[in-house]
Amino acid sequence: MVIQITGIPENTQDVEHLVSRVFFKAIDLLGGLSKLAEYRTLTWLPSLARASYVIVLRDEYLKTEEEIAEKVGLTKNTVRNILRADPTLALEKIKKLEEL
Template sequence: MPIIIGESEIQERDLDARALRVFLKALELLGGPRKLIELRNLTWVTSLMEASYAVILAEEGLKTEDEIAAFLGLTRQTVRNILRADPELVMMKLEGELREKTPKAHTAGGLAKLAYREIKEGRDALIFFSSLVEEGARLLGVGWPAEVLARLKGLHFPVAGTEIGQRLKGLKVKGKDLGDIAATKDIYHHPREILQVLSEALKD
């Protein structure tokens, strides 16, 4: 079903593509996938993906904080922290916070907002290098959260792990089938829980 924005219609898959674009730009601002790998901190991947979706859903989907929270499986306060983050302040503190194992919502939100602004204002290197960046993200195993969230669309939580496994079957990262990993848990209460289970399994 299309999402109505004023008089125009933007397909859900377009919002997915825009969220992924913001995510990749934010990743670029961080220093690229290798920066996270060097710091052994892939937990940033999930937080950045959630923040990118939150920004796109708010700015282009015109969704409320409650709607975004329900979609992403976050609390309303977390979504509020993401959307009210100060991009400039975040960049000033970024180097120290990159080493934290649990990124703060306002940090990921600030990066996503800055990435969105860069794209909107035309300072988007991904226009020329998107295929290279996406391929690099795929090879390094950091682009999967976007595909996972896209495949979960339309589900009403809580959901059995077997159903999640079927949705994700065939999606492989680092040689591991995410469907098989997801199916090992009996039940999931929100999307973030799925991303956390997958992230932990991919650390090995």
């Protein structure tokens, strides 16, 4: 017998709240809003928001890569790459950008 765990039923307000917390925690890790103001281009903020959705839907709501891709509007491969990304490597890349 196979039992499939489909995750906790999601309430849109709860998802938004958790995604906001993850998003702003990432901003804090990057140095806060004042540090963001120093960057000339912030084209990566929508990507950070989508990544926040991916993390919340996977970790808190146990969604599959396919479900996440459909809900967030990303490809399955992009979702997989976000979930497998090394946060330490991302922070190192950001620090190198700051040195330029």
